[in-house]
Amino acid sequence: MLIYELSLATVVCINIIQAIGLNLITGYCGQISLGHAAFYGIGAYTTALMAKAGFPGPVNLMAAMLLSGSVGAVVGLTSLRVREDFLAITTMGVGFLFLGIVRQQERFLGGELGISSIPSFGLGKPGFFGLTLILVILTAAFSLYLKKTWMGFAFEAVADDEDTARVLSVNVSAYKLVAFALGTAMAGLAGGLYCYFARFIVPDDFGFITSISVLSMVAVGGIGSVYGVILGTVLLTLMPDFFRFISDYKLFVYGALLFAVMRFAPEGLAGLPALVSAKVARTGGAP
């Protein structure tokens, strides 16, 4: 593979891990998050600082997951207190809070200039791509497994109607916290991988645009469906590369896409076959 394609494939893998994490929170458990990039950022900054301090790559990635997941669980606490619309605002706030901190903190976090000369993971480009690919497969497999467990079943109930879930003995708070912790830990892992991929991070990598991009990837693919999310992420990650002009209007294009999906095909690409057949049936067209 050429260097450029290899880089692109690595970025796709990193985004998939991030999107699968958000899908766990939003798709499985029904909790909106507009600040997912903050956890991606926490993972990246943790990894960067630890790598520069000389810790080995695998340890740093673990630490990134742990720290992101812990902060995620704390943010998840707010989801216990507030209703959906307010959760959107709270998580957005967390995103901006994170940005504010990393921008202001110059001594340790590099401020606007970010952190550069991050040591390599030590596998070379193809090797590092192999690692991210393995981690994508593991993340997707775990996510698919989770859907089959009783935890996944309880998530479904919470996403569907949390008050009814409570009456049926589901500890809604605990399940939401676990969804936040797991989903944000995955974002932390993705952030750690991104840090080793770019070896130079700046606050803007983890801004609102990134949060909206991931949300678009999840929504376009099909909220809740792992395969749909993978497809959506691949499409949306490659799109700006094929159509250069999109990169300049990323927020606009993704925002419009997000709106269009929510309005016309709430189940995303994963729900498209069913949507089309239903349309055909309604208009009386050939089956």
Added chain:
Amino acid sequence: MNVLLDVVDVTVNFGGVNALQGVSFQVRDGELLSLIGPNGAGKTTMLKAITGVVNPQNAKIRLDGRDISRMPTHRRAQLGLALTHQIVRPFRSMTLLDNVTLAAGHQRIRSVFRSMVAVNRDPEHQKAAVLLQLVGIDDHAGQTVTGQPLGVLKRLEVARALALKPRLLLLDEPLAGLNHIEAERLADTLVQINARGLTVVMIEHNLGEVLRISQRLVVLDNGRKIADGIPDQVMRMDEVRAAYVGKEKQHAAS
């Protein structure tokens, strides 16, 4: 007989509306009690206060001697309270069978961490199928909730509550939306379940069935308890008649 549920001095205000004002009553172990009263009397609010869905301004609620007044709803459900909704609340993303299966798996989802390693749903599917059959909607098991008639969704509520294996079953108008034959059949089923030892509290407007199957009545009107006793006596009380007749007059006038 032992007191299973002891409800003391429940007061619930919604803004300016006094839905319940200092209502107390007891449910004895093994009985089938009906909670009746005209529209807006506070019956639904009472069951919601018992299950913690509504937060009362004041209340002391004991289940089997244990104070549950401050417990969250899911804890009360784990301790044996099951509630069906007057306005049905099925999980719309699930089939009827899965609605009941989830409740049948209440032990599996009790611990969040154990739920992460539990995959097998077969025993719960089987339990759920039996319960759907018991309430007479097994034909609809694999179907989604959308488009089901009210009578089916009402019985789904009952099956789902039974799947929790409760100590006390709280039913909010389980017969509404059922035709005459379906209502009679479900009422008979409730009697059988009660005879096997499950304590039942039922809100119901279908007075024919209420009088046929209840062992005791509690009557609410305007947020107050106006009667409590065996059905024949309660129905002969002037206050009870007045509450019903008064409301009927209001209905006729409007």
